[in-house]
Amino acid sequence: MPTRRFDLPSDGTPDHWYNLAADLPAPPPPPLNPGTGEPIGPEALAPIFPMALIGQEVSAERLIPIPDPVRDILAMWRPTPLYRAENWERELGTDCKIFYKYEGTSPAGSHKPNTAVAQAYFNKEEGVERIATETGAGQWGSALSFACSQFGMECKVYMVRVSYASKPYRRTLMETWGGACVASPSEDTNAGRAILAVDPSSTGSLGIAISEAVEDAATREDTKYSLGSVLNHVLLHQTVVGQEAKDQMEMADAYPDVVVGCAGGGSNLAGLSFPFVADKLAGREMTVIAAEPAACPTLTRGEYGYDFGDTAMTTPLLPMHSLGHDFIPAPIHSGGLRYHGMAPLVSHLVHTGVVDARAYHQTECFEEAVRFARSEGIVPAPEPTHALRAVVEQVEQARREGVSKTILFNLCGHGYFDMAAYDDYFSGRMTDYELPQEEIDAASEVLADLPRVG
Amino acid sequence: MPTRRFDLPSDGTPDHWYNLAADLPAPPPPPLNPGTGEPIGPEALAPIFPMALIGQEVSAERLIPIPDPVRDILAMWRPTPLYRAENWERELGTDCKIFYKYEGTSPAGSHKPNTAVAQAYFNKEEGVERIATETGAGQWGSALSFACSQFGMECKVYMVRVSYASKPYRRTLMETWGGACVASPSEDTNAGRAILAVDPSSTGSLGIAISEAVEDAATREDTKYSLGSVLNHVLLHQTVVGQEAKDQMEMADAYPDVVVGCAGGGSNLAGLSFPFVADKLAGREMTVIAAEPAACPTLTRGEYGYDFGDTAMTTPLLPMHSLGHDFIPAPIHSGGLRYHGMAPLVSHLVHTGVVDARAYHQTECFEEAVRFARSEGIVPAPEPTHALRAVVEQVEQARREGVSKTILFNLCGHGYFDMAAYDDYFSGRMTDYELPQEEIDAASEVLADLPRVG
Secondary structure, three states, X not given: OOXXXXXXXXXXXXXXXXXXXXXXXXXXXXXXXXXXXXXXXXXXXXXXXXXXXXXXXXXXXXXXXXXXXXXXXXXXXXXXXXXXXXXXXXXXXXXXXXXXXXXXXXXXXXXXXHHHHHHHHXXXXXXXXXXXXXXXXXXXXXXXXXXXXXXXXXXXXXXXXXXXHHOHHHHHXXXXXXXXXXXXXXXXXXXXXXXXXXXXXXXXXXXXXXXXXXXXXXXXXXXXXXXXXXXXXXXXXXXXXXXHHHHHHHHOOOOOOEEEEEOOOOHHXXXXXXXXXXXXXXXXXXXXXXXXXXXXXXXXXXXXXXXXXXXXXXXXXXXXXXXXXXXXXXXXXXXXXXXXXXXHHHHHHHHOOOOEEEEEOHHHHHHHHHHXXXXXXXXXXXXHHHHHHHHHHHHHHHHHHOOOOEEEEEEOEEOHHHHHHHHHHHOOOOOOOOOOHHHHHHHHHHHHOOOOOO | OOOOEEOOOOOOOOOEEXXXXXXXXOOOOOXXXXXXXXXXXXXXXXXXXXXXXXXXXXXXXXXXXXXHHHHHHHOOOOOOOEEEOHHHHHHHOOOOEEEEEEOOOOOOOEOOHHHHHHHXXXXXXXXXXXXXXXXXXXHHHHHHHHHHHHOOOEEEEEEEHHHHXXXXXXXXXXXXXXXXXXXXXXXXOHHHHHHHHHOOOOOOOHHHHHHHHHHHHHHOOOEEEOOOOOOHHHHHHOHHHHHHHHHHHHHOOOOOOEEEXXXXXXXXXXXXXXXXXXXXXXOOOOEEXXXXXXXXXXXXXXXXXXXXXXXXXXXXXXXEEEOOOOOOOOOOOOHHHOOOOOOHHHHHHHHOOOOEEEEEOHHHHHHHHHHHHHHHOOOEOHHHHHHHHHHHHHHHHHHHHOOOOEEEXXXXXXXXXXXXXXXXXXXXXXXXXXXXXHHHHHXXXXXXXXOOOO
């Protein structure tokens, strides 16, 4: 039999997370207090995060142990499979070797539970009984609801109202795991009520939902706040993906020339690539590509500077590529990639030339998704279709150059909850959004009023 | 770390199917030609099935080899995991040991691809270029669309019109894999056109869809017909499930006292249980339970006799439990269990006392589904919630008897495409349907006009 699936043994999930910060030649710039312009200390985050996660956020340790109770829950679906995309290669007519890690086997159907379980655990350990968070399309909210159910904790999810209405099944999934999901803006917070007072029919935004969740956590003794991407500790928790992939590539007697991940907040790309980036920083030749939507081109057209993580300007200033904290992305199907900013660690790597970024339109991405589904059998979520498109671009380039490359990408989730997107694609209703230069210029002006990096 | 997941090695899927017919003390009664009342020969099936599958349908061989190209595709997701339900056991407060096989990791999300891949392969081998089938809720249609895409074959799915309208995402899933899906009754067949002529707003039925698919296959040179359950060869293909489970139970140093599966057409129950039933027939003490919906209680309230497989009376007469070929089941969420008949092999085992049958209402089943999701993390499809309810009944009985049992069931699919059912449950809209005695009596009259078994 041909070997196209590489499985680690049941206990093959690593027992530590890999912290890239320990291997960077220079650390990324620090987050700043927006009031003073000074670097913030861990204490500034204590009201909304447990100390263990704050410690991970600023840690310089290379390896951070994964507690057994976390590993035990991850073992429900980890290690995840690594596949050689033999059928897709044949369809593409390439002699490149394409491998993909598949994270869709988790209960919530994506890589998100990797950090949700860890975050729930560290909160529980410090006596937190309830976690508040925001969600856009619902992937993160459902992952955290699942994780909280495993630890007997309450989970409150503020879901952007337009998605709450258009994606009822993600909401039902959260409820099935016991999560309490409300449409944001809601009547449950001052932030929500203030917006509803002005605009009772507000469809909400991720920025508003973050404000509600942070307020919820800051004003309740039993509650902390949780974020599904962007921050260092979230990226850290995702490195189980890349560590497993490294072991599996070794089983396949291969090492990637190119590593590809889609990037919204950055945790998916980081999870797969950081264990490989470690080798690149140590001198190994390698291309690492962040694939993002042309409708929300944070890395390819955004500026690298300090900006707020949320629209309401309640977070510290983060050093990152940004389209401006008041940027409203077009309604593309990849809800997980509709974020104005980017993880500071990923931004730093792009800024220093370690990671390349490419942007794609959703119809060209879905074209690849359908070709992939018909050859490899798995139906991708909208977000990783951007990675598929980036892989094909690499394949085309290799063909032009007359070389064969080994390419690895992360298929970070399945599309079972996103069939409406496929329906739009097949029926010709799918639209591409080209971001006008005026919006980029406007973002630049927003950032000009904030501190500069470096 | 606690061990609650038992993984076979990557090549741990068996290289043969297990044919229970070889181990039965007496063979089940033969299918009959409805015109003559005589047993039908293989040649009667040749217009709609390839010879290899007809051979498997009547085979007396105990082990039938799985061709490498079939194993190669199954290896995309097989072996599937076996779990010890430690968290659910704790929730139930039982000292019974509960194990479950999980078939939701297949591309189509259920056990159905196990036979879809095999059927597509044997058709392809005999030069068939196109397969026609019917589907109710869409699980079978999507599994066959996936399988056909793997062999570069066309797939035409006649989908019951009421489901075509209410479950657009299953239809989109079929299209993503290249399947052509039409609402049945359709304008594409004489059978469909005849019904539309009388009733242009017909919502369709599985019986009508079968008639359309069979006509399609019988009237086109390039096309054969495919069925997703009921027939011997379909059950045969599912025995990879039980064979793997047996190996995995051995890894867990356990053997089941009770084996449970939900039963609609019978292939899921057969797939898990037949390799264990072999041991029961050889003298091992064991309870095997078929869990079915109270709204479609084929085994618990239907009669054992000869009946047609479809409403339009185009199939041979099959010896089976039946509610009558014109029975229209209530619109429960378990679309895969809404069938008037039952696999002849399963019916035979129930008739001879080897398998027990139990019927449950859907609200009590969903109550267990939610408890299961919140402890084990996986959200079950509506069909296997019946198995969950049967397991809990066994747990309660063990408690009354003061014994501990080892229970194994098949979680044959995930519920990602069925969140509307969970939404109905949470919102209190879910209804139970008690089948009135008059309908059972009417079914009995239908069967009275047909040949008797034995």
